[in-house]
Amino acid sequence: MTDRIHVLGLCASPRQGNSDFLLDRALEVASGPSLQIKRFFLGRKPLAPCDACGAHKALKGECRIKDVFQEMRDLWLEADVIIYAFPVYHMGIPGQLKSFLDRLGNSLGYYFPSDDPPTYGIPRLMKTMGFITQGAHLYGGQDLALSYMLNHALLMRCIPVPGDLPDSYIGAGGWTGGYPGQKSLQELYGQGDRDTLIAVKSAQQVVRRALETALIIKAGLEVQKQILAGDRSYGFALEKLSGD
Numbered sequence: 701m702t703d704r705i706h707v708l709g710l711c712a713s714p715r716q717g718n719s720d721f722l723l724d725r726a727l728e729v730a731s732g733p734s735l736q737i738k739r740f741f742l743g744r745k746p747l748a749p750c751d752a753c754g755a756h757k758a759l760k761g762e763c764r765i766k767d768v769f770q771e772m773r774d775l776w777l778e779a780d781v782i783i784y785a786f787p788v789y790h791m792g793i794p795g796q797l798k799s800f801l802d803r804l805g806n807s808l809g810y811y812f813p814s815d816d817p818p819t820y821g822i823p824r825l826m827k828t829m830g831f832i833t834q835g836a837h838l839y840g841g842q843d844l845a846l847s848y849m850l851n852h853a854l855l856m857r858c859i860p861v862p863g864d865l866p867d868s869y870i871g872a873g874g875w876t877g878g879y880p881g882q883k884s885l886q887e888l889y890g891q892g893d894r895d896t897l898i899a900v901k902s903a904q905q906v907v908r909r910a911l912e913t914a915l916i917i918k919a920g921l922e923v924q925k926q927i928l929a930g931d932r933s934y935g936f937a938l939e940k941l942s943g944d
């Protein structure tokens with residue numbers, strides 16, 4: 701095992717705007733020789749929604765629809781830490797992100813070797829996840845969007861990490877003061893706007909805590925690997941540990 705940590709910053713906005721701004725500021729605290737940081741911009745290339753074809757069962761967990769999903773899924777699987785940054789849409793997460801999660805959750809259930817005939821199951825993937833969101837309004841649904849993503853983490857057998865209270869409750873959240881512009885948060889930050897300073901601070905806390913947690917998980921897996929090897933739901937995490 702090395703102490704190398706693969707970080708994926710996943711921005712789920714169709715435009716280069718406020719989510720990008722928060723993600724960039726947040727990832728500023730992630731530096732060091734053992735970190736490999738990649739970014740992915742979901743929403744800027746076409747990604748189809750799940751059409752419930754069920755073909756992934758016969759395709760060993762591969763999604764029949766070929767688009768940007770496969771590239772993103774591979775980066776997602778490679779990562780130890782995934783930081784999602786996304787705008788609030790309709791008091792929830794954007795459709796592009798939901799489409800990715802639907803296809804990921806369904807197809808990965810048959811992606812890992814299992815019984816013959818294969819049965820649906822997600823191993824304990826043990827990735828650390830942090831969430832950063834922002835919307836145009838103060839009570840615009842940030843908490844709802846964050847809660848949705850917490851369930852995503854649990855569903856994928858991953859570990860969601862908040863920042864620190866009182867700035868970050870279940871993830872980082874901000875609002876653009878009612879302005880719809882792409883640069884709204886950047887401008888508010890430049891003006892020293894208190895809420896935006898807190899949004900940036902909490903986004904950075906989320907990244908810091910996620911990195912720490914990933915190191916703790918890796919160390920724990922290393923120490924416990926002989927015991928855990930007897931439980932195949934840890935197979936993915938242990939294989940990844942020896943490959944990193």
Ligand SMILES: Cc1cc2nc3c(=O)[nH]c(=O)nc-3n(C[C@H](O)[C@H](O)[C@H](O)COP(=O)(O)O)c2cc1C
Pocket residue numbers: 713714715716717718719720786787788789790791792834835836837838839840841876879880881882
């Ligand atoms: C389709 C759509 C739905 C939106 N719904 C909400 C909402 O429910 N609550 C909110 O606070 N802002 C909402 N907004 C505003 C965006 O969250 C806001 O402009 C945000 O800063 C966009 O982030 P971005 O610059 O990263 O794209 C919505 C915007 C769009 C385009």
